[in-house]
Amino acid sequence: MTALPLGGFLALSSALLGVGLFGILTRRNFVLLLIAIEIAMNAAILNFVYFAAFAPVPALGLTGQEIAVVLIGFAATEVAVGLAIVLALHRLRGSINVAQATDLNG
Amino acid sequence: MSFAGTVGPLVPEVIVLAAALLVFLLDVAGARRRELVGAISIAALAGALLVVLADLGFLPLAALRGLPPSVLNAVPAAGSAPLYTFGSLGLVFQGLFLLAALLVATASLSRASDERGAPIYYGLLLLATLGMLLVALASDLIFLLLAIEVTSLATYVLVGYTRRDARALEAAMKFYIVGALSSTLSFFGASLLFGAYGTTNLYALRAVAGSVGYPVLALLGYGILLAGLAFKTTLVPFHAWAVDVYDGAPHEVSAFLAGGTKKIGVFALFLVFLGPVLYVKAGGGSPFSGAPFDLGPTVQLTLAVLAVVTMTVGNVLALLQAEMKRMLAYSSISQAGYMLIGIAIGTSPALAGATLQVAAHVLMKSGAFLVVAAAAAIGVGPKIVDWQGLGTRRPWLAVAFALMLLSLAGVPLTVGFVSKFVLFSAAVQARGFFVWLAVAGLLNSALSVFYYARVLKVIFFEPAPGPLPARAGDVVGAAGPTPLGAGGIGYGRAVAIGVAAVLIVAIGLYPQPILGPIQSAAAHFVAGGA
Amino acid sequence: MSLPEIALALLAAVAIVTAASALLVRELVHTILWIGIFFVDLAAIYFLLEAPFLGVLQLGVYAGAVTVLLLFGIMVTRKRIFSREAATGIGVAPLALAALTVVVLATALDELPSGNVPIQAYPPTALSTDLFGAHGPWLLLLGLVMLVSVSGAIWLVREGRE
Numbered sequence: 001m002t003a004l005p006l007g008g009f010l011a012l013s014s015a016l017l018g019v020g021l022f023g024i025l026t027r028r029n030f031v032l033l034l035i036a037i038e039i040a041m042n043a044a045i046l047n048f049v050y051f052a053a054f055a056p057v058p059a060l061g062l063t064g065q066e067i068a069v070v071l072i073g074f075a076a077t078e079v080a081v082g083l084a085i086v087l088a089l090h091r092l093r094g095s096i097n098v099a100q101a102t103d104l105n106g
Numbered sequence: 107m108s109f110a111g112t113v114g115p116l117v118p119e120v121i122v123l124a125a126a127l128l129v130f131l132l133d134v135a136g137a138r139r140r141e142l143v144g145a146i147s148i149a150a151l152a153g154a155l156l157v158v159l160a161d162l163g164f165l166p167l168a169a170l171r172g173l174p175p176s177v178l179n180a181v182p183a184a185g186s187a188p189l190y191t192f193g194s195l196g197l198v199f200q201g202l203f204l205l206a207a208l209l210v211a212t213a214s215l216s217r218a219s220d221e222r223g224a225p226i227y228y229g230l231l232l233l234a235t236l237g238m239l240l241v242a243l244a245s246d247l248i249f250l251l252l253a254i255e256v257t258s259l260a261t262y263v264l265v266g267y268t269r270r271d272a273r274a275l276e277a278a279m280k281f282y283i284v285g286a287l288s289s290t291l292s293f294f295g296a297s298l299l300f301g302a303y304g305t306t307n308l309y310a311l312r313a314v315a316g317s318v319g320y321p322v323l324a325l326l327g328y329g330i331l332l333a334g335l336a337f338k339t340t341l342v343p344f345h346a347w348a349v350d351v352y353d354g355a356p357h358e359v360s361a362f363l364a365g366g367t368k369k370i371g372v373f374a375l376f377l378v379f380l381g382p383v384l385y386v387k388a389g390g391g392s393p394f395s396g397a398p399f400d401l402g403p404t405v406q407l408t409l410a411v412l413a414v415v416t417m418t419v420g421n422v423l424a425l426l427q428a429e430m431k432r433m434l435a436y437s438s439i440s441q442a443g444y445m446l447i448g449i450a451i452g453t454s455p456a457l458a459g460a461t462l463q464v465a466a467h468v469l470m471k472s473g474a475f476l477v478v479a480a481a482a483a484i485g486v487g488p489k490i491v492d493w494q495g496l497g498t499r500r501p502w503l504a505v506a507f508a509l510m511l512l513s514l515a516g517v518p519l520t521v522g523f524v525s526k527f528v529l530f531s532a533a534v535q536a537r538g539f540f541v542w543l544a545v546a547g548l549l550n551s552a553l554s555v556f557y558y559a560r561v562l563k564v565i566f567f568e569p570a571p572g573p574l575p576a577r578a579g580d581v582v583g584a585a586g587p588t589p590l591g592a593g594g595i596g597y598g599r600a601v602a603i604g605v606a607a608v609l610i611v612a613i614g615l616y617p618q619p620i621l622g623p624i625q626s627a628a629a630h631f632v633a634g635g636a
Numbered sequence: 637m638s639l640p641e642i643a644l645a646l647l648a649a650v651a652i653v654t655a656a657s658a659l660l661v662r663e664l665v666h667t668i669l670w671i672g673i674f675f676v677d678l679a680a681i682y683f684l685l686e687a688p689f690l691g692v693l694q695l696g697v698y699a700g701a702v703t704v705l706l707l708f709g710i711m712v713t714r715k716r717i718f719s720r721e722a723a724t725g726i727g728v729a730p731l732a733l734a735a736l737t738v739v740v741l742a743t744a745l746d747e748l749p750s751g752n753v754p755i756q757a758y759p760p761t762a763l764s765t766d767l768f769g770a771h772g773p774w775l776l777l778l779g780l781v782m783l784v785s786v787s788g789a790i791w792l793v794r795e796g797r798e
Contacts, residue, residue, distance in 0.1 A: 034706065
C-alpha cells in the first residue's frame with residue numbers, strides 16, 4: 001500500500017485555487033475566465049479525491065469519491081451553458097455591431 | 107423504501123417537474139402560446155403552493171396533505187445520513203419560493219405577445235423553482251449546493267432568454283461568471299469541511315461543529331463556503347454583480363432574482379451556519395470571549411460584521427442612484443443584511459424574524475420590480491425623474507408602489523414593519539453584543555426612508571413635464587400588436603401587483619396567521635428538527 | 637524519497653505550471669494545449685491516489701469533452717469578442733489576493749499529520765453501489781442540472797426567426 005503526505009495535496013489544491021482566483025480577477029477574455037474557473041473547480045474535486053483516499057473510515061472515503069464523480073459531471077455541464085451564452089452574444093454582436101462594447105460596466 | 111413512500115412526500119416537487127416537462131413537450135409539439143404555457147405553469151405553482159400550505163397545517167386545506175405527520179420535523183436516526191428531510195421551516199421557505207414564482211409567472215403573462223420563447227421561459231422558471239424547493243429540503247451539503255446550481259443555471263439562461271437583447275445577454279454573461287465562481291468557491295469550502303469532519307451531512311456537521319476533526323481546516327472551509335454563498339445572497343463585498351444583472355435582465359426576471367432566487371442563499375446560510383453559531387451558544391460566551399480563531403465566535407462575528415456592512419453599504423449606494431431599477435437593486439442588497447442578522451444571532455425568535463423578513467421581501471421586492479415592468483409598459487423611462495406625475499396618471503399603480511416602498515422602509519401597518527420589529531426585538535432579547543445589531547438595523551432603516559421618500563415625492567408631488575406617450579411597448583419585447591389590458595399595464599401584471607400590495611397590508615395589519623407558523627417552525631429548526 | 641513521492645512532486649509541479657501557463661500565454665490555442673495537459677496531469681494524480689475510475693472520468697470528461705468544448709468556443713468566436721487577450725499584464729492586487737488565499741489555506745497544514753499517510757483504495761463496484769443507492773439523489777440532481785443546461789443552451793444557440 002502506498003503512502004503519501006496529506007499536506008502536499010492540500011498545498012497543491014490551495015495553489016491551484018490561487019491560480020484560478022488570480023485568473024478570474026485579471027483575465028477579461030471569456031474563455032480564459034471559464035478556464036480559470038475550471039482550474040479552481042478541479043482543485044475542489046482534487047480535495048474530495050485525496051480526502052477520500054486518506055479517510056480514516058472507508059465508508060466516509062467512498063462518499064468523497066462519489067462527490068468527485070458528480071462534480072466532474074456538473075462542471076462539464078456548467079461549461080456548456082457558459083459557452084452557449086457567449087455564442088449567443090457573439091452571434092448578436094457579429095450580426096449587429098462588433099465594436100459595441102459592454103453596456104453594463106459596474 | 108417503496109416508490110410511493112419515496113414520492114409521497116415530494117408531491118409539490120413532482121407537480122412542478124411534471125409541469126416543466128409538459129411545457130417542453132408542448133414546445134416540441136408546436137403549441138407555444140404564452141397564455142397556454144403560462145396557464146399550465148401558474149396552475150402547477152398554485153397546486154404546489156396549496157399542497158405545501160396543507161403540509162404546514164393550514165386548516166381548510168388539511169385534506170390535501172401529502173406529507174405524513176410522522177415525517178415532518180422527524181430527527182433522523184443516529185448514524186443515518188439522509189440527503190433530504192422535511193422540516194417545517196423548509197416548508198415555510200418552499201411556500202415563499204412558490205409565492206414569488208407565482209407572482210412572476212402571473213405577471214409574465216403580460217409580456218409582449220409577439221415575443222418568442224414563452225415555453226422556454228416558463229419551463230426554466232418552473233425548473234428554477236424546483237431547484238429552490240429542493241434547497242428547502244436539503245440536509246446534506248452537496249445536495250444543497252447541487253440544488254442551488256439547478257436554480258442558478260436556469261436563471262443564467264432566464265436573464266438572457268430574449269436572445270436579441272445585447273444588454274440582457276451581457277447581464278447573463280456577467281451573472282454566469284459570478285455564479286460559476288460562487289459555486290466553485292462553495293464546493294471548495296465544502297471539500298475542506300469534508301476533509302475536516304469526514305462528512306457532508308448537515309446534521310452531522312451541526313453536531314460536530316468545532317469539536318472534533320481539524321478545526322483550522324473547518325474554519326477555512328466555513329470561510330470559503332461563506333464567500334461562495336455570499337455571492338448568491340448579494341452580501342457586501344460580494345454584491346457588485348447584482349446591480350448590473352438586475353438592471354440588464356428583463357423586468358420580470360429581475361423580480362424573480364431579487365424576490366425569489368436570492369432567498370435560497372439565505373436559507374443555505376441558515377442551514378450551514380446554524381451549527382457553528384449554536385456551538386458558541388453551548389459554550390455560553392459572547393463572540394469576544396473565545397480563543398482567537400475559535401470556530402464559533404469567529405463565524406458569528408464575521409456574520410454580524412457582514413450584516414452591518416451589507417445594510418449600510420447597500421443603503422448608502424441606493425441613496426446615490428438616479429435609475430429606479432438600480433435603486434431597487436441596492437435596496438435589495440441592504441435588505442439581505444437584515445436577513446443575515448437573524449442567523450448571526452442564531453436564536454429561534456431571531457430566525458423567525460429573519461424568515462418573516464424574507465417573506466416581506468418576497469412581496470415587496472418582486473412587487474416593486476413588477477411595478478417597474480408595468481411602468482415600462484406604459485412608457486415610463488428608467489430614471490427616477492421619469493416617474494414624475496405617475497400619481498395622477500396611474501393612481502392605483504402609484505399607490506401599490508407606494509405601499510411597497512413604505513413597507514421596504516419599515517413603516518407601521520405594513521409587513522416590512524412587522525418583520526423588522528420581530529427581528530430587532532429578537533436582537534435586543536439576545537442581549538450584549540447583539541443589541542448593537544438592532545441599533546445598526548434601526549439606523550439603517552431611518553437612512554433608507556430618505557431615498558424611498560424621494561421616490562414618493564417624485565411620483566405624487568412633481569407634475570409630469572409634458573404629455574406622455576400614449577403607450578409604448580415593453581422595453582425588451584417591443585410593442586405588441588394589440589394594446590394590453592388594465593390600462594396598458596396588462597392584466598397579469600395588474601393581478602400580481604395587486605396581490606402583492608394587498609398581502610403587504612393584510613399581513614402588516616394582522617400578522618398572526620403567518621407569524622405563528624413561522625415562529626414554531628423556527629423553534630423546530632433551532633431544536634434540531636431542521 | 638520513495639518513488640510515489642517523487643511522482644507526486646513532479647505531477648504537482650506540472651499541474652501548477654500548466655495551470656499558470658494556460659492563463660498567461662498570449663495565443664488562445666496554446667491555452668487549450670496547456671489546459672489539456674493540466675487535465676491529463678490531474679488524471680495521473682487520481683491514478684496515483686488509487687482512484688482509477690475517477691482518473692478515467694477525468695480523462696474522458698475533462699481532457700476530452702471540456703477541452704474540445706473550449707477549443708470549439710475559441711474557433712467559432714475567434715477574432716470577434718475574444719481575439720487574443722488585450723492585456724497580459726499581472727496586476728499586483730489580484731496577485732496579492734491569490735497569494736493571500738494560498739497563505740491562509742496553508743495555515744491548515746500545521747494540524748494535518750506531517751508524515752506519510754497510507755492510501756485507501758476502493759473498488760469501482762462499491763462506488764457504483766453507493767452512488768446508485770443511498771446517494772441516488774445526488775445523481776438525480778445532476779440529471780436536473782443537465783436538463784436545465786441542455787434546454788437552456790439549445791434555446792440560446794438555436795437560430796431564432798424573430
